[in-house]
Amino acid sequence: MLYGNRIDDFHEAIYAGVVKVEQSPNLAPGLTLKEHLALLLSSISVKTGGLERRCEELMGRLGVRVSLDARVEDLSISHLRIFEIAKALLLCELLEEAERVRRSLQNVFMVICIRIFLNLSFLRRNEDLNF
Numbered sequence: 001m002l003y004g005n006r007i008d009d010f011h012e013a014i015y016a017g018v019v020k021v022e023q024s025p026n027l028a029p030g031l032t033l034k035e036h037l038a039l040l041l042s043s044i045s046v047k048t049g050g051l052e053r054r055c056e057e058l059m060g061r062l063g064v065r066v067s068l069d070a071r072v073e074d075l076s077i078s079h080l081r082i083f084e085i086a087k088a089l090l091l092c093e094l095l096e097e098a099e100r101v102r103r104s105l106q107n108v109f110m111v112i113c114i115r116i117f118l119n120l121s122f123l124r125r126n127e128d129l130n131f
Contacts, residue, residue, distance in 0.1 A: 015095055019088035025080035027072045033083055034068040040091060051090060058086040 007013050027036055037051050052068055059066060064082040066075065075083075 014091070015099065017092045017096070019091055021081075021084050021088045023081075025072075025077065025084050027080060027084070029073045030071065032069050032071055033066070033075075036072075036083070036087065037068065037090070040087065040094065054093070055083075055086050055090055058089050059083065062086065 005016070007016055007018070013019075033055075034052060037055055040051070055068065056065075059082055062082050062085065064079060066079050066083070072080065
């Protein structure tokens with residue numbers, strides 16, 4: 001339960017803003033932190049500049065300044081944990097934004113459907129008057 005709402009699966013938890021962060025960072029050696037951020041968006045073709053700035057801001061708020069160009073194996077465990085937390089917060093923000101976009105598109109779709117319905121109704125009335 002979260003705020004009185006039952007959460008039945010992993011996806012519902014994520015959409016509710018709950019993301020699991022392992023005690024031991026789950027990051028691939030050989031990749032930079034920036035490359036790990038890009039993995040969050042692996043199925044979306046977007047530039048990650050804004051994501052990188054937001055991650056640096058979140059880590060700064062957590063008291064850590066670390067280059068996102070640093071490789072995982074070159075960082076302390078505490079820096080990696082902070083990065084994992086920042087990455088989880090970013091994921092929540094991305095999902096929240098995706099939900100806002102979905103709702104907005106749903107509203108636009110409803111307006112289009114209503115306009116089509118009204119236009120069809122108007123055309124039918126005009127046809128009835130011509131007969």
